[in-house]
Amino acid sequence: MGRRRPGTPTLEEVAARAGVGRGTVSRVINNAAGVKESTREVVQRAIQELGYVPNLAARSLAGRSTDAVALVLTEPDWRVFAEPFFSEIVRSLGDALTDTGMQLMLTLVRSDTERKRFLEYARGGRVDGVLLLSVHAGDRLPDMLAEARLPTVMLGRRSGDEYVSYVDADNVGGARSAVSHLLARGRRAIATITGPQDMYVAQCRLRGYQDALALAGSTYEESLVAEGDFTEDSGRRAMAELLDRHPEIDGVLAASDTTAVGALHALRTAGRRVPEDVAVIGFDDFPLAQRTAPRLTTVRQPLEEMGRAMIRLLLEDMEEPSAAYRHVILRTELQVRESA
Amino acid sequence: MGRRRPGTPTLEEVAARAGVGRGTVSRVINNAAGVKESTREVVQRAIQELGYVPNLAARSLAGRSTDAVALVLTEPDWRVFAEPFFSEIVRSLGDALTDTGMQLMLTLVRSDTERKRFLEYARGGRVDGVLLLSVHAGDRLPDMLAEARLPTVMLGRRSGDEYVSYVDADNVGGARSAVSHLLARGRRAIATITGPQDMYVAQCRLRGYQDALALAGSTYEESLVAEGDFTEDSGRRAMAELLDRHPEIDGVLAASDTTAVGALHALRTAGRRVPEDVAVIGFDDFPLAQRTAPRLTTVRQPLEEMGRAMIRLLLEDMEEPSAAYRHVILRTELQVRESA
DNA sequence: GTGAAAGCGCTAACAC
DNA sequence: GTGTTAGCGCTTTCAC
Numbered sequence: 001m002g003r004r005r006p007g008t009p010t011l012e013e014v015a016a017r018a019g020v021g022r023g024t025v026s027r028v029i030n031n032a033a034g035v036k037e038s039t040r041e042v043v044q045r046a047i048q049e050l051g052y053v054p055n056l057a058a059r060s061l062a063g064r065s066t067d068a069v070a071l072v073l074t075e076p077d078w079r080v081f082a083e084p085f086f087s088e089i090v091r092s093l094g095d096a097l098t099d100t101g102m103q104l105m106l107t108l109v110r111s112d113t114e115r116k117r118f119l120e121y122a123r124g125g126r127v128d129g130v131l132l133l134s135v136h137a138g139d140r141l142p143d144m145l146a147e148a149r150l151p152t153v154m155l156g157r158r159s160g161d162e163y164v165s166y167v168d169a170d171n172v173g174g175a176r177s178a179v180s181h182l183l184a185r186g187r188r189a190i191a192t193i194t195g196p197q198d199m200y201v202a203q204c205r206l207r208g209y210q211d212a213l214a215l216a217g218s219t220y221e222e223s224l225v226a227e228g229d230f231t232e233d234s235g236r237r238a239m240a241e242l243l244d245r246h247p248e249i250d251g252v253l254a255a256s257d258t259t260a261v262g263a264l265h266a267l268r269t270a271g272r273r274v275p276e277d278v279a280v281i282g283f284d285d286f287p288l289a290q291r292t293a294p295r296l297t298t299v300r301q302p303l304e305e306m307g308r309a310m311i312r313l314l315l316e317d318m319e320e321p322s323a324a325y326r327h328v329i330l331r332t333e334l335q336v337r338e339s340a
Numbered sequence: 341m342g343r344r345r346p347g348t349p350t351l352e353e354v355a356a357r358a359g360v361g362r363g364t365v366s367r368v369i370n371n372a373a374g375v376k377e378s379t380r381e382v383v384q385r386a387i388q389e390l391g392y393v394p395n396l397a398a399r400s401l402a403g404r405s406t407d408a409v410a411l412v413l414t415e416p417d418w419r420v421f422a423e424p425f426f427s428e429i430v431r432s433l434g435d436a437l438t439d440t441g442m443q444l445m446l447t448l449v450r451s452d453t454e455r456k457r458f459l460e461y462a463r464g465g466r467v468d469g470v471l472l473l474s475v476h477a478g479d480r481l482p483d484m485l486a487e488a489r490l491p492t493v494m495l496g497r498r499s500g501d502e503y504v505s506y507v508d509a510d511n512v513g514g515a516r517s518a519v520s521h522l523l524a525r526g527r528r529a530i531a532t533i534t535g536p537q538d539m540y541v542a543q544c545r546l547r548g549y550q551d552a553l554a555l556a557g558s559t560y561e562e563s564l565v566a567e568g569d570f571t572e573d574s575g576r577r578a579m580a581e582l583l584d585r586h587p588e589i590d591g592v593l594a595a596s597d598t599t600a601v602g603a604l605h606a607l608r609t610a611g612r613r614v615p616e617d618v619a620v621i622g623f624d625d626f627p628l629a630q631r632t633a634p635r636l637t638t639v640r641q642p643l644e645e646m647g648r649a650m651i652r653l654l655l656e657d658m659e660e661p662s663a664a665y666r667h668v669i670l671r672t673e674l675q676v677r678e679s680a
Numbered sequence: 681g682t683g684a685a686a687g688c689g690c691t692a693a694c695a696c
Numbered sequence: 697g698t699g700t701t702a703g704c705g706c707t708t709t710c711a712c
Binding site: 121 | 348393394395396397398399400401406408410430434438441443444445446447448450451453454457458460461463464465466488
Binding site: 010011012022023026027029030054055056057058059060061062063064 | 704705706707708709
């Protein structure tokens with residue numbers, strides 16, 4: 001299974017052909033200073049002629065880094081993969097990595113087998129660092145990577161007292177400002193469709209909802225809360241349920257914009273006009289909504305910045321391997337797109 | 341930038357601790373036969389106690405394979421990434437790879453910098469094989485990989501006389517059967533919205549359209565053909581254009597189902613009922629349509645099988661490095677979902 | 681400025 | 697069965 005490709009010239013052969021020592025060739029390859037220009041040219045030519053390509057395994061064994069970082073998606077449901085949220089993050093990570101000369105390797109970890117395999121891969125020194133996406137509350141992978149002293153940065157955190165380095169959005173603040181906005185516009189019966197409450201991000205968004213109500217002196221009613229799971233379908237169901245319990249609802253905070261789209265459908269089915277009768281706000285995790293409901297007001301997350309921040313933390317961690325964990329929480333912003 | 345992690349025990353230390361030779365430890369790690377059970381246990385314990393993890397760079401340098409294959413997406417537009425088509429393929433590749441014990445590393449190649457970097461990576465021996473997705477006509481990457489003697493398999497091909505190994509769907513046949521189906525149902529003025537004609541897949545689908553007409557003795561009219569680029573927007577525009585030229589149109593073959601959705605919108609805007617007045621068929625590259633237009637009849641591509649076939653070809657190539665290029669073309673199937 | 685030599689941690693061939 | 701040894705191809709002192 002995959003034997004050594006034959007006829008691959010080695011550094012030694014290049015050296016022989018150029019009539020220099022191995023060290024010199026190595027210096028040329030790595031653009032190290034202290035090589036006479038003429039020598040450098042001779043070596044370059046030999047490299048060209050032989051079609052020499054450095055063996056990366058040998059290089060990283062000899063002490064240098066691998067110049068690769070892994071982006072891990074620990075998601076049993078591959079659907080996430082199809083969300084613009086994801087491609088947006090990957091794009092921004094790729095951009096941020098361009099200048100560093102590092103390869104971004106995306107890995108999908110669904111089963112335990114794959115998780116184990118990836119751990120071996122990472123701990124085996126195949127990558128210099130690991131970026132984790134959509135980590136679930138009980139996932140031990142971040143801990144295991146951290147224990148292996150591998151620079152690791154997550155997008156989002158597993159709980160309120162997360163220690164492993166992460167970049168997150170201010171979900172509490174975002175939800176709070178959304179609900180405050182609705183209150184300021186005169187909405188009085190504001191419901192919320194949350195994400196699964198075993199996910200920290202969902203807890204935060206619910207907390208923001210509660211905070212805004214408290215701030216306005218309104219009372220928090222549990223019957224105005226319905227739990228979804230970020231999907232459109234759950235949004236539809238939750239909204240129908242809420243309307244059943246509280247026909248007077250005139251505002252809704254949805255856990256994601258996918259959920260918001262579901263809620264929208266349920267509202268229309270129930271004969272409610274949006275936003276005249278009921279205003280809906282979602283988080284634009286998944287800008288899908290911009291296609292389905294382009295004028296939906298959302299809590300915008302700075303995906304671009306989140307990607308950049310992740311790379312920054314990773315690089316810092318790689319510079320100072322023994323340093324502390326680092327956390328960054330980015331501000332969210334209410335993007336008003338229709339009079340809600 | 342990413343120095344050697346300290347305190348990592350080596351095989352040698354394990355050997356010392358277990359009181360055996362290095363070779364024995366190596367055998368235990370690799371589950372090689374010919375080690376006394378008691379010895380094996382002693383070594384295992386030493387491995388546990390030291391928390392030993394094999395250095396993969398050393399291992400692959402010493403001659404074994406890397407046990408990793410790269411999946412490369414050479415797509416300037418990351419949007420593709422967000423298409424279910426893509427996640428579906430990735431899922432099936434992952435599944436097919438599970439039993440082989442190999443890691444799937446996804447790489448995104450947008451810029452020339454990234455292309456160059458990936459080439460170094462691949463030729464540097466970091467992966468045992470390469471899978472390519474959505475390769476464009478003029479792309480030389482497959483050739484360069486093939487020249488480097490790296491097992492390489494593409495999904496789709498760049499032209500009719502592609503040589504590098506690939507797995508493709510029978511696009512001509514799919515288009516032909518779709519159009520024949522429309523003709524059989526009594527449609528007479530059948531138009532087609534093609535993909536960009538510099539892409540082989542788009543050429544094939546147009547050819548299938550022409551074939552079906554020829555087979556039925558109908559004449560091919562160029563004014564019934566409009567070129568799009570697989571996007572929804574282009575579908576909308578092309579459809580409007582076609583209606584302008586031929587108000588009598590009663591059937592449409594769209595290059596993809598995203599395009600089909602665009603066509604649908606344009607038709608409805610123009611007051612046509614679908615499928616009563618005009619029947620639309622698309623290719624379900626991007627099952628997006630199942631959300632937007634769930635009852636659309638489509639030409640189904642066996643994505644699951646395509647993924648499996650790619651892995652099979654790759655493994656074969658890895659077994660016999662010097663063997664010929666291999667091609668597989670999978671049958672497509674008309675999935676009738678509404679009376680068209 | 682450049683060459684020689686000592687590893688990096690592992691596998692595999694060969695002794696015993 | 698198990699230990700020993702010779703590399704794998706590169707980086708990196710350390711002399712010259």
